[in-house]
Amino acid sequence: MGQLMGGDPSLLRKINQAAVLRALRAAGRGCSLTDLARTTGLSRPTVEGVLDGLARAGLVVETKAAETRAAQSTAADAAGARRLGRPARRFRFRAEAGRLLGVEVGARRISAVLADLAGRRLGEASRGVPPEASAEERLARIEQAARALLGEAGQGAPAPRAVGVGTPGIVGQDGSVALCTALPGWTGLPLGERLRELFGAPVLVENDANAAVLGERWVGAAAGCDDVVMVLAGLSPGAGSLIGGRLHRGHGGAAGEIGALHLLGRQATPERLLATSGTPIDPLDERAVTRVLAAARAGDPRAGEAVARLVERLTHDVAALVLALDPELVVVGGWAAGLDQVVEPLHRELERYCLRAPRVVASALGGGAVATGAVRLALDHLEAELFTVAEVPD
Structure with a gap:
């Protein structure tokens, strides 16, 4: 979504609120x-009215006078000023007004990340x-895992405003797991519905590799790239892809399931791929892979x-995606340490x-890519809620 600008006090209140809120959140520490008024194109009286409404909703707060004076004093000192006038009223977005939760569901571990409404990690x-299991x-x-995080946030901490989840398998649009061979009893599970009941909040469920590519593009190795393939390079790899900056899920959510490609050539099974003796290695055993x-x-x-x-197997799998999608970047990550080699x-x-071979880099987020991407899913939902403006009826 491009820059949203207010222009006239007669525009819908929602448009003005979205414009002011976006400007405040982008400003970080505060804005006068x-x-x-200059950033949004709104008049000062309109901005004041919008701020009053946002303050009542708990999303905006006026900074304390001491904070304002300190900020102005610093700016004045830098400019060599000797006298200060009346401090301007300043406001900031209340990132602490809610919590976002990102969850990674793994075969051997559940990981959760708590963030504020600006996406800053809290724990x-x-x-x-x-x-x-x-x-x-x-x-x-x-x-x-979630309750432990929310408990650490202190008594009276807000419940999650939204929850993002990254899980193995093919995920339907309703957040149910259509197919998952990695986790017992996971196929057919209405995961989104179960977690919405648990948390009492919107829940966004995504395939783990898809969540990982979102995390890498947000704060990882793919920052600034719009055409990306992210490979979770275990013994049974999966891939998430961005095309033009948008996540490519495929018609039924099965895009990127490259772990099945070995069946086409009847090559070595995943269990035999990294075996150094006659004993097969469990594709989900990250410790064995790391060794x-x-x-x-x-x-x-x-x-x-x-x-x-x-x-050789990764080349076979990744080349299929590279030839089909022509990405700018391939990011290699996963749970096992040492995949950078x-x-x-x-x-x-x-x-x-x-x-045309793309650049290939190691993940910057490592084993945290999926949980980070899950936070990004929750943040995307929040931004759509705060900044998307419904069409004005005729």
Whole structure:
């Protein structure tokens, strides 16, 4: 959405409110009436009226006189001023007026991040969960992690204004899990509905790789890029893609499920891909994957051969997306430590097989990409709620 400008006091109040609120949030520490009027194109009386309404809604507060004087004094000192007039009234967006919650559902761990209404991180919590846990056990861990965070925020802390969730599997538009082979009992689960009942707030559910690419574009390695492929490069990889800055989910939410591509060539199963002996490795066991990656980095020849097989598989999977989407950037991430060592060999292989090889970089967020992207989902919902203006009826 482009810059929203108010222009006339007769415009709908919602348009003026959205314009003022957007300007205040962008200003960060505070903004004067004069600045707000100039930024939004509204008159000072209109801005004052809008601020009164936003203050009653708890979204805006006038900064204290001492804070205002301190800010003005600093500015005046910098300009060499000797005298100060009456301090201008200043207002700020109340980011503390609510909480946003981001949740990552994993095979062995539930992670949650708490943020304020500006998206600033306030805390995080995680809970281990057995990979064989039932859906009800996993939901209970989600509640435990979330309650721990909300409790740390202090007595009387606001309930979440919105909740974003990243989960393995194909996610329907209603937040239900259409298919998930990684988590027992997860297929068919009305996850969004269950969590809305739990938190009493809007819940946005997204595939984990899709959430990860949103996180990387927001505050990670893909910042400023509109055409991105994010690969969660485990033994059964998944990918999230941005096309023109918009998340590409596909017709049924199954875009990016590249972990099934090995079936086309009947290649080694994921369990055998990083095996350095006759014992297969669980595709969801990040610790086992990390051990193999560490051994390869240390020069172990069998582990090196295993990582070479992983790169070959990733090349096969990622090249399909690169040829179809022509992204600017491929971000490689995941839960296992040491995946950065596949970045350079993957880029070299893509240069061999793709008409135009994109840049390939390691994730800047690592294992936190999915939970960070889940916070971004909640923040997107909040911004749509605060800044989207309904059409004016004729």
